[in-house]
Amino acid sequence: MQSDLMLPPAPIAPQVYQARRARLMQKLPSHSAALIPGACLVTRSRDSEYPFRQDSDFYYLTGIVEPDALLVLLPDGSDQGGQSVVFCLDRDPTMEAWTGRRLGAEGVMREHLIEQAFENAEREKQLNNLLGGREMLYFPLSNPEAQRLAEQAYRQAQAAQRRGHPTLQGWLDIAPLIHSMRLIKGEEELTLLRHAAAISARAHCRAMRVAAPGLHEYQLQADLEHEFVWQGGSGPAYSTIVGSGANACVLHYIENAAPLKAGELVLIDAGAEYALYAGDITRTFPVSGVFSTPQRALYSLVLEAQKNAVAAVRPGTTLNEIHQGVVEDLTKGLIALGLLEGELDECIKAESYRRFYLHSTSHWLGLDVHDVGTYRLDPDTPRPLEAGMVITVEPGLYIPNDDDIPDDYRGIGIRIEDDVVVTAEGHEVITSDVPKEMDDIEALMANK
Numbered sequence: 001m002q003s004d005l006m007l008p009p010a011p012i013a014p015q016v017y018q019a020r021r022a023r024l025m026q027k028l029p030s031h032s033a034a035l036i037p038g039a040c041l042v043t044r045s046r047d048s049e050y051p052f053r054q055d056s057d058f059y060y061l062t063g064i065v066e067p068d069a070l071l072v073l074l075p076d077g078s079d080q081g082g083q084s085v086v087f088c089l090d091r092d093p094t095m096e097a098w099t100g101r102r103l104g105a106e107g108v109m110r111e112h113l114i115e116q117a118f119e120n121a122e123r124e125k126q127l128n129n130l131l132g133g134r135e136m137l138y139f140p141l142s143n144p145e146a147q148r149l150a151e152q153a154y155r156q157a158q159a160a161q162r163r164g165h166p167t168l169q170g171w172l173d174i175a176p177l178i179h180s181m182r183l184i185k186g187e188e189e190l191t192l193l194r195h196a197a198a199i200s201a202r203a204h205c206r207a208m209r210v211a212a213p214g215l216h217e218y219q220l221q222a223d224l225e226h227e228f229v230w231q232g233g234s235g236p237a238y239s240t241i242v243g244s245g246a247n248a249c250v251l252h253y254i255e256n257a258a259p260l261k262a263g264e265l266v267l268i269d270a271g272a273e274y275a276l277y278a279g280d281i282t283r284t285f286p287v288s289g290v291f292s293t294p295q296r297a298l299y300s301l302v303l304e305a306q307k308n309a310v311a312a313v314r315p316g317t318t319l320n321e322i323h324q325g326v327v328e329d330l331t332k333g334l335i336a337l338g339l340l341e342g343e344l345d346e347c348i349k350a351e352s353y354r355r356f357y358l359h360s361t362s363h364w365l366g367l368d369v370h371d372v373g374t375y376r377l378d379p380d381t382p383r384p385l386e387a388g389m390v391i392t393v394e395p396g397l398y399i400p401n402d403d404d405i406p407d408d409y410r411g412i413g414i415r416i417e418d419d420v421v422v423t424a425e426g427h428e429v430i431t432s433d434v435p436k437e438m439d440d441i442e443a444l445m446a447n448k
């Protein structure tokens, strides 16, 4: 099994996070300050907690994975952008004996190149000093902890105003500024995304080899997630979907409880999280290793649409155009199979295809599986793709168990999803280590 281990990529250097903070501060006025809280531990039951997952925005700007931290940015209009301050967990020998080493203020400054750091015990006093005289606050408006800190700062500012100091004038959302940066991935991020994708692809191959009638969906889930962690990932990047038979038609089916039956397809939508970056792959394959004729007919339709969509990925095009291409391909095919009636244009205009394909074709991918960034520049203008963006391409067909559907096609759900980097020349598919051609899938399943 040792030969099976993949070579892990280098972690992102602290200088990269430092440069991101500088870039963000250069976008902020020098009389402002920004507050960006990290994530806290969340209770799972009684005194046990969910595994800690850092807030993606906080992580993007610091690389710090401790809970209960806070990043304060103090822009000053200089080339370096300004100063970064972090509040972190207090050093505490007793607590550290239970839960492990804490960075402490010195560790934060040394290991993460933060100019100034304090332990949380000093938070209130030091925040007052740092924010005094700053006229505008930026923070993620959706974050209740940041909201609380901003209100506290406002009360302090009012008191200071009575003593003649400049006062806090208002606050603005910092999320859009961070999210527009996260939308374009740097080379060091692409390396981690490629690795998350490669681990995910291996896990899918493994599930294809293991699948057999008589097993349950959850056993494929266990096998996928074993591979994620075996290769150094933290686990799944989102709840693993293993849907056999008609369960494949439930888009977010995560019960994964049904037995796998001979003759049925199984749809797996699963991806590893590696260094907080997400993989996101969907494959659909026959439980017993061979596609039936009606399954082939539907699968080849989805596969053609998916390959055409991937081929269309390049700078300047939009996710909207790619989706429209998929809709046209799928609708054409559904008419040819007799599942839709009428002319192509009419079916598209009336959206009758939505009975079989109701989701969109792509989403951004990064630190979050449905990554941040707007899809439109304004309500009428889809955002053109740029080099460094990472997307999924995932058309599907979901045929309901309805009386008017020919028996052969009822209850079949198929989705094929790859992760694709937009490059200057066009695109790079980073999930091609798991087959999607039917003959290749059958060959892999035959040569377990």
Ligand SMILES: [Mn+2]
Binding pocket: 280, 363, 392, 394, 417
């Ligand atoms: Mn996806």
